Amino acid sequence: APARAEDGSLLVFAAASLKNALDAVDAAYAKASGRKAVASYAASSALAKQIAAGAPADLFISADEDWMDYLAARRLIEPTTRSDLLGNALVLVAPAANHPAPVAIAPGFPLALLLGDGRLAMADPKSVPAGKYGKAALERLGVWATVAGRIAPAANVRAALLLVARGEAPYGIVYRTDAAAEPEVAIVGSFPAASHPPILYPVAVTTASKNPDAARYLAFLRSDAARAAFRAQGFTVLE
Amino acid sequence: MTLALTPEELDAIRLSLRVALWAMACSLPPAVLVALVLARGRFWGKALLDGIVHLPLVLPPVVTGYLLLLLFGRQGPLGRFFAEAFGLVFAFRWTGAALAAAIMGFPLMVRAIRLSLEAVDRRLEAAAATLGAGALGVFATVTLPLMLPGIIAGLILSFARSFGEFGATITFVSNIPGETETLPLAIYAFTQAPGGDPMALRLTLVSVAVSMSALLAAELLARRLARKLAPA
Amino acid sequence: MTLALTPEELDAIRLSLRVALWAMACSLPPAVLVALVLARGRFWGKALLDGIVHLPLVLPPVVTGYLLLLLFGRQGPLGRFFAEAFGLVFAFRWTGAALAAAIMGFPLMVRAIRLSLEAVDRRLEAAAATLGAGALGVFATVTLPLMLPGIIAGLILSFARSFGEFGATITFVSNIPGETETLPLAIYAFTQAPGGDPMALRLTLVSVAVSMSALLAAELLARRLARKLAPA
Amino acid sequence: MTIEIEAEHRLGAFRLEAAFASGPGVTALFGRSGAGKTTLVNVIAGLLRPARGRLAVEGALLLDTARGIFVPAHKRRIGYVFQEGRLFPHLTVWQNLLFGRWFHRKAAHPTMAEVVALLDLAPLVDRRPAALSGGEKQRVAIGRALLADPRLLLMDEPLASLDAERKSEILPYIERLRDETKIPIVYVSHSIPEVTRLATTLVLMAAGRVEAVGTVEEVMGRLDLAPKTGRFEAGAVLEARVASHDATYGLTQLRCAAGELTVPRLALPLGTAVRVRIRARDVIIAREPPRAISALNVLRGRVAEIAAGDAAQCEIRLALGSASLLARITRRSLAELDLAPGSEVFAVVKSVALGDGPETVEI
Amino acid sequence: MTIEIEAEHRLGAFRLEAAFASGPGVTALFGRSGAGKTTLVNVIAGLLRPARGRLAVEGALLLDTARGIFVPAHKRRIGYVFQEGRLFPHLTVWQNLLFGRWFHRKAAHPTMAEVVALLDLAPLVDRRPAALSGGEKQRVAIGRALLADPRLLLMDEPLASLDAERKSEILPYIERLRDETKIPIVYVSHSIPEVTRLATTLVLMAAGRVEAVGTVEEVMGRLDLAPKTGRFEAGAVLEARVASHDATYGLTQLRCAAGELTVPRLALPLGTAVRVRIRARDVIIAREPPRAISALNVLRGRVAEIAAGDAAQCEIRLALGSASLLARITRRSLAELDLAPGSEVFAVVKSVALGDGPETVEI
Numbered sequence A: 001a002p003a004r005a006e007d008g009s010l011l012v013f014a015a016a017s018l019k020n021a022l023d024a025v026d027a028a029y030a031k032a033s034g035r036k037a038v039a040s041y042a043a044s045s046a047l048a049k050q051i052a053a054g055a056p057a058d059l060f061i062s063a064d065e066d067w068m069d070y071l072a073a074r075r076l077i078e079p080t081t082r083s084d085l086l087g088n089a090l091v092l093v094a095p096a097a098n099h100p101a102p103v104a105i106a107p108g109f110p111l112a113l114l115l116g117d118g119r120l121a122m123a124d125p126k127s128v129p130a131g132k133y134g135k136a137a138l139e140r141l142g143v144w145a146t147v148a149g150r151i152a153p154a155a156n157v158r159a160a161l162l163l164v165a166r167g168e169a170p171y172g173i174v175y176r177t178d179a180a181a182e183p184e185v186a187i188v189g190s191f192p193a194a195s196h197p198p199i200l201y202p203v204a205v206t207t208a209s210k211n212p213d214a215a216r217y218l219a220f221l222r223s224d225a226a227r228a229a230f231r232a233q234g235f236t237v238l239e
Numbered sequence B, C: 001m002t003l004a005l006t007p008e009e010l011d012a013i014r015l016s017l018r019v020a021l022w023a024m025a026c027s028l029p030p031a032v033l034v035a036l037v038l039a040r041g042r043f044w045g046k047a048l049l050d051g052i053v054h055l056p057l058v059l060p061p062v063v064t065g066y067l068l069l070l071l072f073g074r075q076g077p078l079g080r081f082f083a084e085a086f087g088l089v090f091a092f093r094w095t096g097a098a099l100a101a102a103i104m105g106f107p108l109m110v111r112a113i114r115l116s117l118e119a120v121d122r123r124l125e126a127a128a129a130t131l132g133a134g135a136l137g138v139f140a141t142v143t144l145p146l147m148l149p150g151i152i153a154g155l156i157l158s159f160a161r162s163f164g165e166f167g168a169t170i171t172f173v174s175n176i177p178g179e180t181e182t183l184p185l186a187i188y189a190f191t192q193a194p195g196g197d198p199m200a201l202r203l204t205l206v207s208v209a210v211s212m213s214a215l216l217a218a219e220l221l222a223r224r225l226a227r228k229l230a231p232a
Numbered sequence D, E: 001m002t003i004e005i006e007a008e009h010r011l012g013a014f015r016l017e018a019a020f021a022s023g024p025g026v027t028a029l030f031g032r033s034g035a036g037k038t039t040l041v042n043v044i045a046g047l048l049r050p051a052r053g054r055l056a057v058e059g060a061l062l063l064d065t066a067r068g069i070f071v072p073a074h075k076r077r078i079g080y081v082f083q084e085g086r087l088f089p090h091l092t093v094w095q096n097l098l099f100g101r102w103f104h105r106k107a108a109h110p111t112m113a114e115v116v117a118l119l120d121l122a123p124l125v126d127r128r129p130a131a132l133s134g135g136e137k138q139r140v141a142i143g144r145a146l147l148a149d150p151r152l153l154l155m156d157e158p159l160a161s162l163d164a165e166r167k168s169e170i171l172p173y174i175e176r177l178r179d180e181t182k183i184p185i186v187y188v189s190h191s192i193p194e195v196t197r198l199a200t201t202l203v204l205m206a207a208g209r210v211e212a213v214g215t216v217e218e219v220m221g222r223l224d225l226a227p228k229t230g231r232f233e234a235g236a237v238l239e240a241r242v243a244s245h246d247a248t249y250g251l252t253q254l255r256c257a258a259g260e261l262t263v264p265r266l267a268l269p270l271g272t273a274v275r276v277r278i279r280a281r282d283v284i285i286a287r288e289p290p291r292a293i294s295a296l297n298v299l300r301g302r303v304a305e306i307a308a309g310d311a312a313q314c315e316i317r318l319a320l321g322s323a324s325l326l327a328r329i330t331r332r333s334l335a336e337l338d339l340a341p342g343s344e345v346f347a348v349v350k351s352v353a354l355g356d357g358p359e360t361v362e363i
């Protein structure tokens, strides 16, 4: 079934990490409203550039503020509709098979020592949001310098998680949401919220959207059903 | 997880097949042309053309996808031209996915065809000319049949490549279910979601099964042809 | 942005070249072998082998990377075997990037070689046998030289594909600067950050320039060979 | 002139520098291996563009490098039977034969049925070239060229891989082509019997050059060219006419300038012109008319010229009426028979080659 | 026996079902195009594995389908000159020639220099096969097979694309191979002169079967096989010895069972065996000894057998001493000379083919 804006269903561009949660939300939305919402999941960067190139998206849910800002600067989103929808947290994980001991994440904690001759898996701190948050946290905690050469910068959080799950890396920094769903890894510590900029998933309606359902869907994202779905995946739903 | 395919999965399979088949079919004529020009032509800038043909192979698919987005997007110059001239829209349509797949498979197809073309015995073409066949006649009756193995190989490569294309497609036409969400994109989406791995694996197996069947059919066809073309 | 290349960029170029060259060189012998088996062999499971060879083409690169990680990672069975038997570690090493590139280019190389192999006139091989050449002798003195065009095409395709490989590499060995960060990975990283496009573009141009030069050299070599091998 | 050609071209160390003109009928290109016959034929076909050259076929200018004229091969309507077959491997014999017809719609003279019957191709038509024997391939190649309705036919050693019987079946057909359809033919061959039998004009090539051009009579009758035309095949060619038939013994009487010749019956009307080749080695010289012998042809003449041969043999040109005949005899016979220019002699001819028998016909 | 073969195989509608055994020297395979000669030779070379068959060469069992024995081609040491050349296009002529040497280190008999000189390959060695003429390719192919030090040589129409002079240069070499190196040769040819000159054993093939095997004398002398051996080449083969030399006239006297024969001087010691072929068409029959004629050879004998020929001609077998000679004469001469079995006659022989001249030598 073609899911273009033309046939009346709503097209949501969403960061790929939201897939499970948003699929559930969309199902609930369809049930509640009798209307259809279709989501296109890809990297926030790709989606943002596509919207800039005229993609027929009605809403954009980004995995970080930067790409939303990118669109805002080009006046491609309605500023009034923009809000921060979800929050997430960073955790330190280790392969469950290693039966790892909890790690107290505090300034100067002995991460380098924990790594031994292994690498720390995390999303690429140069470009991927999760990596940037992770790097910021480690810097704030004063351990970045000791592990900077020992990073395994993955394409995204999922890839970093995979490295830990497979035992390739003894530790990794990932989102709580991803860690919770992966039985092969154990969360050995959580990064204090204050150690990095807030992890936010902003949402906005695009300027190009002509779909009257956009506002209704935006509202539905904050409905109880939606909240439940998001929380089930480990997200924090922001007010 | 049941064994029966869900409607969404069926959609993705159907879409993947459609995209791969169109990509394969539409790139054949230009690929033959380019192979001819590269194998036989002598002109300034031939090396350049050769280089350009290889670009989709050399560039990260994301870059190719992004370039496609810039050129064939709604606001892109070529995108506008095709939309206005032929009513053909690529942006965020399955046609765009086919375009991306065709471009990514193009160098493979050209190379296979060219390889076969270069193996064609030109003395047979000369013989055809003495029998009255002009350039086109020679091509249709001698050259083309003799380079069939390369064409088939090219089609297979293009099809397989299209079937697995991911980076350029998702960058160019996004990942819209039912429209541009081919199997690799669907698999990707699952791998990106917490707990999506089993679904991704399942889809991967489906993808392997479908593409292997297609390959097998093509291989059989090729083997038949090979028998026909045993040298004199 | 200056025109001179930064040390990091130079690193990435050098690494890309090294990875592509190793991938190309190391996949040649098995590719020739597999092409031989596929073109000439008759055995149960040939279709299966053919299918497996095509897998890296058909699967989304991320999946291939994932499978590589499962097999050749530190914990993977093959990874352990290579580490213990030869001290060869792939995980998070440039060797892993070369492995990923080799695997992704493998079906292309096999196909090109196979195509040339199938065009070799078997009557010449028979003639060589009557002159005392055993299976290996025939292969080395007749078959191999006659299939050189396919080998060169295969090398070019494999090199180009390696040079552009992204998905499987980043999944398998991450994006470690100086170790596994090839040009495509570096380009990708830039495209991920808002405002990174100019740098991505710059690296893309570098990548194009380097790979085009390599292609050109290969093309010249191939043309010389083609002249040598004009049919009798 | 039907064919006028002039060509200069280098191929590595080989230099073609050939020119000749010839009339209708069969022009035979004769010369040693490597003389440049195939190269010249390729120029005529349009497959080789010479560095310098000019070619006109029946008045149509097909090539003139000075004026930049080069008619491409497919527009020349020149059929070509290649030295190495060149059948299309992907087509059946039937399709190979039909190939020319795909491009010329014209209902041409030899029909498919005729050609298939002549060359005995019926059992082969469904096969591919790979499943043919050497001789079979060559027959298909001949048929393919014939069916393309050519206005000039090039045949590069077309019968080399055929057995004597096959040759004897196909040669008359080539003669009919020459005589009935009037298609001029350029015929490359190493075989003197074939050449003398078919050729109107003989072009002798050596090392890329044309050594001699002329009628078969002229070139074959020249004693100085004997080493080049092949010593053991040297002989004279006579033009004769059918004078009478002898029904009782199945014989035919021919009249030529040298006198009367008796040959096995020819199914030809009285007055028909036939060509007769008498090889020097097939002539016995006698000083008195031989009696009670099986040879029917005894011609009276005189010794015209005695050429130096080798230690044992010499060649003698005999004048018989206005015609010439060559005879090769031993020096001992020359001495014993006391022959000198002017001696009156009888030439006993055992075999003659006719434009009708396969190679030579006994008499 | 040097070669013993038995083979059954189907190729499409063609059925090979051939068996023969032959001794040392040259075994000629003779038969029409499509008779199965190449197919049989492929079986011997090991390139075709027949459905059923057995092959032994000089006692070595190379093939026995019943016992599952099949020695692969490269282990057979059987040289093969292919009907279509099959030179390696990627190698120079020099490398093509050397090819066999790459696999047999053994310093074999014909040296590179000898072969290059014999076949006149010196100007060609640096070229690739694509730059050779048809005949040149064939010469290289012969050289390549010779240099591979074979224990049996297969030659499939090796001389078909060579001119008469070239042939006359190469034939003696093949004879020397046969006589000096003792390499047995299987020689496929359509040319009766070549076959009779070279062959020890003649194998006549037709439609996939062996029609006759025997010495050349036997097979060529059989009147019933004349249509198959080629009507116009039929004749008898005689074994002779050099009896004396005549220095004055440069002649040599041969003695054979049929009497004395005079031929141009042979550079052979007295007593040497030579083979002489006398074609039926080259024999004139006389009832009384002819006088004052240039033919030196007149043999006395009687009519042994008169075979039905056609309307005009017939073949006669003459008994001369213990030898046979074939003569073809017209029915008119048969009547006029009143010949019947037992008639005493004189055979006048103009030409004989010798194991030394290129084709036939005049006498």
Ligand SMILES: Nc1ncnc2c1ncn2[C@@H]1O[C@H](COP(=O)(O)OP(=O)(O)OP(=O)(O)O)[C@@H](O)[C@H]1O
Residues within 6 Å of the ligand: D011, D012, D013, D014, D031, D032, D033, D034, D035, D036, D037, D038, D039, D040, D083, E127, E130, E131, E132, E133, E134, E135, E136, E161
């Ligand atoms: N590409 C080439 N480079 C160098 N020499 C060549 C080339 N092609 C042909 N020759 C030479 O040119 C000469 C003439 O060749 P051509 O094929 O015309 O001979 P031919 O008279 O047809 O001989 P044959 O009777 O053996 O077929 C030969 O000596 C051959 O070696």
Ligand SMILES: Nc1ncnc2c1ncn2[C@@H]1O[C@H](COP(=O)(O)OP(=O)(O)OP(=O)(O)O)[C@@H](O)[C@H]1O
Residues within 6 Å of the ligand: D127, D130, D131, D132, D133, D134, D135, D136, D161, E011, E012, E013, E014, E031, E032, E033, E034, E035, E036, E037, E038, E039, E040, E083
């Ligand atoms: N693959 C095949 N399928 C069917 N028939 C075949 C095949 N190969 C050969 N033949 C037939 O087998 C017969 C024998 O072929 P072969 O090549 O042995 O003949 P030949 O005696 O060598 O003839 P020539 O003198 O023409 O070379 C031919 O009639 C040919 O048509």
Ligand SMILES: [Mg+2]
Residues within 6 Å of the ligand: D037, D038, D039, D083, D156, E133, E134, E135
């Ligand atoms: Mg030639």
Ligand SMILES: [Mg+2]
Residues within 6 Å of the ligand: D133, D134, D135, E037, E038, E039, E083, E156
């Ligand atoms: Mg044959």
